[in-house]
Amino acid sequence: MSLVFYDCTPAPSPRRARILLAEKGIEYENVQVDLGNREQLGEEYQKINPFCTVPALKLEDGTVLTENSGIAAFAEAYKPDPPLLGSTPAEKGLVATWNSKVEGEGLAAIAEVLRNSSKGMQDRAITGPVNYAQLPELAERGRQRIENFFNMLNVRLKGRDFIAIDTFSVADITGLVVLDFAKWIKTGPKPEHEDLKRWYDAVSARPSAKA
Ligand SMILES: N[C@@H](CCC(=O)N[C@@H](CS)C(=O)NCC(=O)O)C(=O)O
Secondary structure, eight states, X not given: OOOEEEEOTTOHHHHHHHHHHHHHTOOOEEEEOOGGGTGGGSHHHHHXXXXXXXXXXXXXXXXXXXXXXXXXXXXXHHOOSSOSSOSSHHHHHHHXXXXXXXXXXXXXXXXXXXXXXXXXXXXXXXXXXSOBOOOHHHHHHHHHHHHHHHHHHHHHTTTOSSSSSSSOOHHHHHHHHHHHHHGGGTOOOOTTOHHHHHHHHHXXXXXXXXX
16 A cells, blocks of 8 residues: 545645655655535545645555644655755754744744635634634734745845755745745745745755645
């Protein structure tokens, strides 16, 4: 039995895992879950992932991993090269720190905007089996947060090729997905964010970015 990856190609969260698996050269069977038709909330998919989200990765022994962090931890142990979570203790700490920052301040801010403002997500402000109403103020706040995030990341990237450490890591994967996801809410780096744009052009050119 091979690995089975539950995916929805246009969505940002499964793309994070696809890029990571591509960097590692890990192969899998791809199963699409139609988020547009709310297939993630259906009985069949809930049997696989009761949290109703993608990505999910089913391992050869039937274990299902339902979080990007878990998929990354599995992949690093399953195929250690190239390391994407850092090699030394300090590197591992830095990668976890920056990945969490990019996820919490970048990805979450954009999701806050989209989920609290788009018509198609009216009762879906938070993922999962329970419906939550939109809070328009969170959408407004998310827009402020993402602009501050771009400023912060531009400062971090001054004189650096990668976000967390001296080599490409999962923090760069999350960052790349955040910048592309920002296009969904029609924002992105400003002309003055030269370091952020230099880094974005370089990571976007990696073959895995197409995964
Ligand atoms: N913590 C999860 C979050 C996954 C997530 O939020 N996925 C979104 C797609 S980007 C989803 O499944 N949405 C389903 C929904 O909106 O109901 C991870 O990153 O692994």
